[in-house]
Amino acid sequence: MKKENLLKTIVIVAIFTLATSVNAQYVWRDINSGTNTGESRYSIFSVDNNTILGGGGLKIYKSTDKGDNWTDVHSTGANRFIKTNSGKLLAAGSKLSASTDNGDTWTEVTTVPVPSGAKVYNDIVKDNNGNLYMIGSSNSNYTVCGVYKSTDEGANWTKITDTIISVQWMQQTPTLWSLYTEDGNTIIVSGQNSGNNNVIRTTDGGATWSSVSGFGSNKFVTRFAKKSDGTIVGAAGTANGLYYSVDTGASFTFVGTNAAVVYYDLLISNDTIFTAHYNFGVRAFSAVDYSDLGLVGSSANGLSSTKIRAVAINNAGELFAASDGGQANGNKFHTTALGGGSVDIAENEIFNQLNVFPNPANNFITIANLPENSTVRIMDVAGRIVYHTQTTDAQVISSIDGWMNGMYFIRVESNGSVGNRKFIVQ
Numbered sequence: 001m002k003k004e005n006l007l008k009t010i011v012i013v014a015i016f017t018l019a020t021s022v023n024a025q026y027v028w029r030d031i032n033s034g035t036n037t038g039e040s041r042y043s044i045f046s047v048d049n050n051t052i053l054g055g056g057g058l059k060i061y062k063s064t065d066k067g068d069n070w071t072d073v074h075s076t077g078a079n080r081f082i083k084t085n086s087g088k089l090l091a092a093g094s095k096l097s098a099s100t101d102n103g104d105t106w107t108e109v110t111t112v113p114v115p116s117g118a119k120v121y122n123d124i125v126k127d128n129n130g131n132l133y134m135i136g137s138s139n140s141n142y143t144v145c146g147v148y149k150s151t152d153e154g155a156n157w158t159k160i161t162d163t164i165i166s167v168q169w170m171q172q173t174p175t176l177w178s179l180y181t182e183d184g185n186t187i188i189v190s191g192q193n194s195g196n197n198n199v200i201r202t203t204d205g206g207a208t209w210s211s212v213s214g215f216g217s218n219k220f221v222t223r224f225a226k227k228s229d230g231t232i233v234g235a236a237g238t239a240n241g242l243y244y245s246v247d248t249g250a251s252f253t254f255v256g257t258n259a260a261v262v263y264y265d266l267l268i269s270n271d272t273i274f275t276a277h278y279n280f281g282v283r284a285f286s287a288v289d290y291s292d293l294g295l296v297g298s299s300a301n302g303l304s305s306t307k308i309r310a311v312a313i314n315n316a317g318e319l320f321a322a323s324d325g326g327q328a329n330g331n332k333f334h335t336t337a338l339g340g341g342s343v344d345i346a347e348n349e350i351f352n353q354l355n356v357f358p359n360p361a362n363n364f365i366t367i368a369n370l371p372e373n374s375t376v377r378i379m380d381v382a383g384r385i386v387y388h389t390q391t392t393d394a395q396v397i398s399s400i401d402g403w404m405n406g407m408y409f410i411r412v413e414s415n416g417s418v419g420n421r422k423f424i425v426q
Contacts (some may be wrong), residue, residue, distance in 0.1 A: 027377070029336075067333060073106060079121065084130065134148045134179075136148050187206065198215060198218070223264055232244065239330050261277060266280055271287045272286065276321065278307050281299070288400075297320075318335060318337035337383065355367075360423070361400055367396045377412075405425050408423055
């Protein structure tokens with residue numbers, strides 16, 4: 001390549017890189033290898049940066065390479081996962097199951113005092129002292145609904161109240177969705193019925209309960225989370241959006257959204273709220289002013305099913321999602337991670353000579369020996385595209401001035417084949 005053409009390429013690439021950095025988007029992929037794709041996906045959980053657990057309607061699945069490969073580890077599904085202070089894993093679903101070997105094997109916990117055949121556990125949380133709280137629910141017998149507490153990391157459970165769910169609170173559909181507590185005294189619970197009183201609260205550990213203000217008729221919460229400033233945020237499970245409370249759950253304020261659909265899950269990471277936005281994908285909001293940041297996961301950037309039921313994130317900022325599409329090709333797990341088993345492996349022989357240098361890099365990165373008609377993307381550890389181009393040349397040079405230090409991933413596509421590489425900026 002002539003010097004003047006090289007300089008022109010560098011200038012164009014640098015300008016393009018700046019534009020795509022400002023408008024960085026997440027890139028998603030399906031991670032369903034080795035699982036029953038006809039089974040609904042209800043939950044996903046990051047154990048560490050490489051290990052994830054997925055809960056379906058029938059089974060629990062485990063992957064140790066960010067979803068590239070999966071193992072069926074339990075014959076009972078899961079709605080929520082939690083990790084105790086000692087590292088024990090608990091999965092709440094049609095049964096409560098526990099694992100002490102990082103999710104390789106599971107056993108049913110039979111000490112929860114909910115009658116056989118009436119068990120539905122939709123949420124499980126941990127307070128600041130490590131005590132666990134779980135909702136016991138039923139679609140046919142509201143007298144068994146309630147909050148259960150464990151002080152020994154889930155080995156034994158006690159129902160903390162006999163009056164939390166009655167005809168007063170649950171007149172039609174006795175389904176409990178979510179709960180939240182920090183100290184075990186103030187506890188917020190949300191159920192679902194056709195009227196008011198869907199969200200209730202106790203400040204005395206379950207002895208007495210009262211309605212939480214701010215929610216209208218038929219508005220219930222599917223997930224609570226806390227911001228760094230102490231504000232509690234809830235995702236609405238009806239055609240609504242987000243609510244937030246600055247008085248430890250006594251009252252909530254509605255945050256408007258631009259789409260009337262169910263929000264099944266949410267998580268808060270730094271200054272961003274990620275939501276499971278059913279029928280649309282994964283939606284983000286500012287955790288500062290609750291402004292709508294738009295869809296960060298949709299059919300436009302890799303989600304093959306947008307009926308999202310759960311979202312998770314690992315310490316590297318990589319996102320995971322579970323979708324319940326209602327059909328065989330719509331029930332899937334998804335991620336923004338490139339995968340633990342595919343990075344640095346050329347999926348086709350034409351990528352064997354693909355070369356990236358220097359590595360580590362600090363001014364420019366060169367991608368050499370590219371196949372003809374290549375699409376080149378560079379992504380950060382969160383899956384956001386920071387550089388994107390299509391080229392007929394065998395080499396691409398990109399300025400990386402201003403890029404954050406850390407790991408970056410290169411994805412090259414050509415004629416239906418894909419090759420991956422990684423490099424470090426420092």
